[in-house]
Amino acid sequence: MNSTFLPDERTGPATGPPPAPPAGARGRTRRRALHWLTAVGLQLPALVLFLVLVLLPMLFALYAAFFRWGGFGMPSDYTGGDNFTRLFQDPVFLGDLWRCLVLVVLSLAVQLPFALAMAVLLNQRLRGRAVYRMLFFAPYVLSEAVTGVLFAMIFAPGDGLADQLLGAVGLEGLGGEWFADPSTVMATLFLVMTWKYFGFHMMLYLAGLQSVPRELTEAALIDGADARQRFRHVTLPLLAPTLRISVFLSVIGSIQLFDLVWVTTAGGPDHRSETMAVTLFQYGFKRYQVGYASAVSVVMFGLSLVFALAYQRFVLRRDLEGATTTMRGGTR
């Protein structure tokens, strides 16, 4: 820490302008003020940008949620909690919450374990593993909009690749309307999400796996642990910090899902794939019920906040205690 430009005498020479002023009380105050000004001045551009374009809009959404407001002029028609009352009676919004939960559960139960399995496979010495890694991660760099349009065409009922392939191997029965069928739209959406995002989580896990010291797995091997036990009791606990980050990112991603849904179904059919962000967009930008739409964004904000804080409080904190502690308590 004494490498920083500290304003006290110990590191005095490292602070101010080159010809250090005489070390009187006056010079010290001036130097201190200069130090402070430099430090804060450096923060200023970032702070202004962040306050004006991130924080201010979020706080304003919080305010606007208590008004009936079309988005022109300042909100004046205060309605108290009416927007929220209406929101929690709106079957579409309640459906949004339910679908968000479904996506979270599917991601945690299917997508992330699958990504972990692939990471474990590709962490071994295998021919072509570099190619597979690169390939599995590649969809992550594509825009969600582009991915969405691609899969909207692949899952086009009848003509699309999916139905044609199923037909070619005699499984027409499994084909169907995909995005157009209320009962399969979420599953199709989840399939596309997995195609696009499992590679990202796999990459995180691979980075985590590579930081597991080989001595530990070897020691377990010598102690007679089989492959499964080594994974369960050595690798997995050490991977826990990475897993938690990945879970966190996955949940936040499900809360704010928009692009993919908007280009594939726009929330349809009959709102059966609508997400909170889509509802917000519909009310805010199509129907000009900005106050009501703000209430949706407040709920999104609240969900993210509660989740982030709870997660940080109960789960992430343990990571700070270091790998040895997680090893002890990580397996549950």
Added chain:
Amino acid sequence: MTARSGRRTLSPHLILAVVGAVMVVPLLYAVLSGFKATDELSRNPVGLPRSWMSGNYTGILGSGDFWRLIGNSTLIAIGTTVLVVAVSALSAFSFARFAFRGREALFTLFTMGLMFPFAVAALPLFLLLRSLGLLDNPLGVILPQAAFGLPMTIIILRGFFREIPGELEEAATLDGCGPLGFFWRVLLPMARPALGTVSVLAVVTSWNNFFLPLLVFTDSTWWTIPVGVQQFQGQYSADYARVFAYLVLAMVPALAFYAVAERQLVGGLTAGATKG
């Protein structure tokens, strides 16, 4: 024992090949379909094109529209990246190398930005941009993208700036460098790999952004690639083969960039995720 280990080495390859096929086939299908005429696509959806038609691709490449979208996306990505990296570098320098009251609180404020979905701010942001006259203006996308990119960029750069040994700073000071001279002449040149990483992240994020350009650009002048793809699909929804060609061409820049900058991208994402 040998039989068992033999089966063990076979099955991972089989699994990987199947998953690999699932990853590749959609992309390959799009490329091949782009070479077909739309009426062939409905008769022969899966196989190779009977006659390779390049008309879909050349038609799109020959139109100014596609290149305008590419130009817009490029300009916005570069603008965002320069802004967010410059502003974040100053801030990260201050976080990493200065002690001042409120430093940790300020840093926490920035990191909290990581948790919140962009959609939460979208409506007020739109109204703000409208009142500032920034709709249908590339700055209307560049500025918010840079602002939302700050948390991740600051976190990564701060971590990197902290690792640069204090002796260097003392040496620079003895040589007559002030804090800013040290930042400009020593820290930034040394931080080139980290700057590369955060730049690559910023470029990819900007290039793929859909929501913000969709809100900000009401007419087509400034549309970016993702918005253009969606509009193109709506416009030519009957002409499947052409939409596929368009999709493929829209994917090429992102995949090419990934091929070139894979290390920075993966390194940045894992660093961002583990240090965040």
